[in-house]
Amino acid sequence: MKVKALRILTYITLTLSALTGCRSSHPSVSDRGQTTGSPKERMEALAATYASSPLRPYSVPVTLNLLAPSNAKVSGTMYVAPDKYIYFSARFLGIEVGNVMITPDSVFARIKPGKMYLAESSEAVTKILPVTLGQLQDLLLGRVVIPGHPVIDRNAIADCKLKSGDEQWTISPNHLPKGIAMTYIMDSSTDHIAMLVAEADGNKATMSQDNFRSTTFGELPQEITLRAAAGKKDLSASMTFNYSKLNTDAKVDKSWTTPKGYTRVTAAQVMKALSNL
DSSP states (O other): OHHHHHHHHHHHHHHHTTOOOOOOOOOOOOOSOOOOSOHHHHHHHHHHHHHHSOOOOEEEEEEEEEEESSOEEEEEEEEEETTTEEEEEEEETTEEEEEEEEOSSEEEEEETTTTEEEEEETHHHHTTSOOOHHHHHHHHTTOOOBTTBSSOSHHHHHTEEEEOOSSEEEEEESOOOTTEEEEEEEETTTOOEEEEEEEETTEEEEEEEEEEEEETTEEEEEEEEEEEEETTEEEEEEEEEOGGGOBTTOOOOOOOOOOTTOEEEOHHHHHHHHHTO
């Protein structure tokens, strides 16, 4: 039971921290039609689209799958409060087995089987992607974010290297912390994010998004797949959102308290356990 609990802990933490990913093969659901224009014009159009559908509190059912180095699966509900937190309640066979909470400055996780909990600085989230909590929330909605810029405006666009192509075009923020690079690979036919590639001190990670669905927030990716490496082993996990049950009237009011009688584990211990699976 402790091994299974550790896998669930690892897999939730990796996924909600949005560290990595790979492209899935599911078809996209889109009603935007063919997009045209220069990369700058496309970014301006994206900015207008995002502004017309501002983020507000919501909840959505999510299924998380650990794909490598071993397999595990858990479902639950994700609750989002803009710029405040992302909270995930995990359930297995209808019973809550744990939860994860990401705030502007911390990452928490609690696993009931085995009585373990994780409490780390948000640097565990931003080590590869230098984004704020609000920007991470936007990324989960399939939105482009530019580090150092709260919204995409003329300054954010000017702070990027844009490159056009036939089937894809790219966005690469210019001013990032030393040792960090990131590039969005955009689908030219829809202007959806096909993949976000990030690199920090030589360690590469990717996050891909697919199977977009029209919602009250615009077109959202129903699948996000993450991929990275721990030592010599690959790590990959996927998130599947059930946006047919998106609830924008949800009362999102979550908090975190350190559980009594639980053993604290560190992110380093989790990563070491992963590499030994």
